[in-house]
Amino acid sequence: MQAMVYRGPYRVRVEEKDRPSVEHPNDAIVRVTRAAICGSDLHLYHGLMPDTRVGTTFGHEFVGVVDEVGPSVERLRPGDRVMVPFNIFCGTCFYCARGLYSNCHNVNPNATAVGGIYGYSHTTGGYDGGQAEYVRVPFADVGPAPLPDWLDEDDAVLLTDALATGYFGAQLGEIREGDVVVVFGAGPVGLYAAKSSWLMGAGRVIVIDHLDYRLAKAAEFAHAETCNFTEYDDIVVHLKKITEHLGADVAIDAVGAEADGNLIQHVTAAKLKLQGGSPVALNWAIDSVRKGGTISVMGAYGPMFSAVKFGDAMNKGLTLRMNQCPVKRQWPRLFEHVRAGYLKPSDIVTHRIPLEHIAEAYHIFSAKLDGCIKPIIVPDGR
Known part of the structure; x- marks a missing residue:
């Protein structure tokens, strides 16, 4: 697959990378249809986040279509359109039981504070992110949610963080x-x-x-x-x-x-x-x-x-x-606000950039060029 790959501070590029596979029975593989560059990705891009390893794929804001599921996944099927919160969480630990999904105790062996985050260095678990054509989604019955038919993908991706x-x-x-x-x-x-x-x-x-x-x-x-x-x-x-x-x-x-x-x-x-x-x-x-x-x-x-x-x-x-936001806890109320017209998330999107040009996207966003406020990344160029 094509994926954004980190090669050092201020150096990112698109490379061929192995398509992720199911590593655990609760995994899903999602084909990414929209991703975004978050301002906090610039910490990684600037080399400021410890243990950001060469070869990592960034991206914790993404939505897509389920391509494959592990044998234990019950709530998702291939073909389902899903939105994926940036938090990776188990759903059953002390913190998840209290809605503190961003502090999950079972998904990040490298820290006792933050839980797992997609594409955000090995300090948050070392998971690859969604600035790619495909991404592995652990605990697929817990984190992802079906993308409502009435919600546009450009809006949905912004609800993921x-x-x-x-x-x-x-x-x-x-x-x-x-x-x-x-x-x-x-x-x-x-x-x-x-x-x-x-x-x-x-x-x-x-x-x-x-x-x-x-x-x-x-x-x-x-x-x-x-x-x-x-x-x-x-x-x-x-x-x-x-x-x-x-x-x-x-x-x-x-x-x-x-x-x-x-x-x-x-x-x-x-x-x-x-x-x-x-x-x-x-x-x-x-x-x-x-x-x-x-x-x-x-x-x-x-x-x-x-x-x-x-x-x-x-x-x-x-x-x-x-705290880091427990994203999925916010969705029910945010869905109400978006559907009622009080919020239109994509109103702040200024750039839609194909995945193949993501290095330029990072440069534009980091250097505050061209009035860039929020760039969305489109893996298939559409």
């Missing part, structure tokens, strides 16, 4: 009616978090970023107020000024959804931009919420060696809530 994660981020903020919500980062997850905040009762939504084309999308898609932090000496002071000098009620850190910069910049936090490995945005969130406020963190943070203002968070009485 980006929309679900943005919605989850707004949930974690415990937004109350009339709350002022500030969202750091206007990438796909930040856009969805801002849009979802209105659904949960926000009275005001403010989005912070440094790219004008993404802020324009935040105003258009999420109907949010926007601030380009490069235009202010201190974005925290500005946020205090426009919130009656109290601060926002809720801050959502969606920065990790759009990694940027090199390892030294991430370690030292010397480059004061919104970055996945720097605590700058998290510290802005801590400083910009009011006392007693709530911070929701969805950014895919890696190791950080510079200080987080934890003492300030404690002294302000802040509530910090965070």
Whole structure:
């Protein structure tokens, strides 16, 4: 099969790779019809995620058609159209029984925190991802769900991570009616978090970023107020000024959804931009919420060696809530919102790129070229 293959930082290409096979009776093999590049894939692309091995296929956002099933699979048949959450989970462990699918205890031998994730290095289990023609899907009776007939594939692929994660981020903020919500980062997850905040009762939504084309999308898609932090000496002071000098009620850190910069910049936090490995945005969130406020963190943070203002968070009485999104738990409500027309996930898609050109897609997305907000990858070119 054709698959995207990692060859080192900033080096990806399409290669011939062995088609995956059933390795366990509960496996399914899915022919991918839509995939996407997630902002958190850029951590891998930039070489910032530990144990990202040469030869790995990325991609944790994908939908497709069941091509083959293992002998123990009962709920899926070849030919079924399915959407696959980015979490790989067993469905029966202590955490899965509580709906914490992203923390499954049985699918990742390399960590005690996060469970398994498709195409996201050996720190999350070493599973190949869906930026390919075919992908192996473990626990096929647990994770995948039938793709509803009324749901377009371009919308469905965004429910496998980006929309679900943005919605989850707004949930974690415990937004109350009339709350002022500030969202750091206007990438796909930040856009969805801002849009979802209105659904949960926000009275005001403010989005912070440094790219004008993404802020324009935040105003258009999420109907949010926007601030380009490069235009202010201190974005925290500005946020205090426009919130009656109290601060926002809720801050959502969606920065990790759009990694940027090199390892030294991430370690030292010397480059004061919104970055996945720097605590700058998290510290802005801590400083910009009011006392007693709530911070929701969805950014895919890696190791950080510079200080987080934890003492300030404690002294302000802040509530910090965070996790990888348990995607499948969000789907029933999101299906309702999408079907009712409150959300149209594909409205943020800017590029549809054939799998054979995925190296160019990564370059465009990483370098913020051509107004790129969300690229979808089409394995068969259609």
